Amino acid sequence: DAKTTQPTSMDCAEGRAANLPCNHSTISGNEYVYWYRQIHSQGPQYIIHGLKNNETNEMASLIITEDRKSSTLILPHATLRDTAVYYCIVRVGNDMRFGAGTRLTVKP
Amino acid sequence: GAVVSQHPSWVICKSGTSVKIECRSLDFQATTMFWYRQFPKQSLMLMATSNEGSKATYEQGVEKDKFLINHASLTLSTLTVTSAHPEDSSFYICSAQGSLAGGRLYFGPGTRLTVL
Numbered sequence: 349d350a351k352t353t354q355p356t357s358m359d360c361a362e363g364r365a366a367n368l369p370c371n372h373s374t375i376s377g378n379e380y381v382y383w384y385r386q387i388h389s390q391g392p393q394y395i396i397h398g399l400k401n402n403e404t405n406e407m408a409s410l411i412i413t414e415d416r417k418s419s420t421l422i423l424p425h426a427t428l429r430d431t432a433v434y435y436c437i438v439r440v441g442n443d444m445r446f447g448a449g450t451r452l453t454v455k456p
Numbered sequence: 457g458a459v460v461s462q463h464p465s466w467v468i469c470k471s472g473t474s475v476k477i478e479c480r481s482l483d484f485q486a487t488t489m490f491w492y493r494q495f496p497k498q499s500l501m502l503m504a505t506s507n508e509g510s511k512a513t514y515e516q517g518v519e520k521d522k523f524l525i526n527h528a529s530l531t532l533s534t535l536t537v538t539s540a541h542p543e544d545s546s547f548y549i550c551s552a553q554g555s556l557a558g559g560r561l562y563f564g565p566g567t568r569l570t571v572l
Binding site for chain 2: 382384386389390391392393394397435442443444445446447448449
């Protein structure tokens with residue numbers, strides 16, 4: 349019952365920016381957008397989250413559209429170690445429910 | 457950042473036995489912990505939510521008598537898979553949340569359970 353839609357997979361060249369889109373057209377006004385990633389056989393790693401303003405940290409930038417119906421995670425300079433499944437999650441209350449995510453492959 | 461540990465990291469057991477998995481928040485107090493299960497090539501599925509000192513809330517389709525969850529302290533939650541069967545073989549992941557409601561979740565490294 350995830351409230352987000354993401355492409356199944358994407359490729360990105362090493363050193364280039366990786367832009368991962370996410371649609372969340374039914375998001376409510378007080379629901380945050382979270383991004384996590386999971387490298388094979390590890391627990392998910394927090395990347396970034398936001399409500400309506402764009403956010404940036406040492407890992408990535410999060411761009412949320414003005415109507416909040418979609419967002420984009422940007423990894424500015426992708427490396428091979430960024431190959432992972434990236435999950436966009438709209439947090440409903442206290443629960444964190446994962447959709448299928450986007451499998452990002454960074455290629456040399 | 458905050459650290460969540462799980463023990464064991466992997467376990468192999470015989471069918472019919474019970475297995476306990478521990479989840480610890482190492483440097484913060486976790487008022488809420490979540491347990492997930494992940495089958496190969498699938499996403500994480502939320503199994504249950506536990507609040508310290510109270511009974512866990514299980515997701516629909518998750519048997520509470522089979523997956524016993526105890527959250528007896530602010531730094532420890534345990535998941536016991538009772539009478540495990542091969543179909544219970546999976547990657548079990550816990551996450552913990554601090555006292556601020558709606559705060560970031562920190563995930564453990566996961567426990568791979570194989571039931572023979």
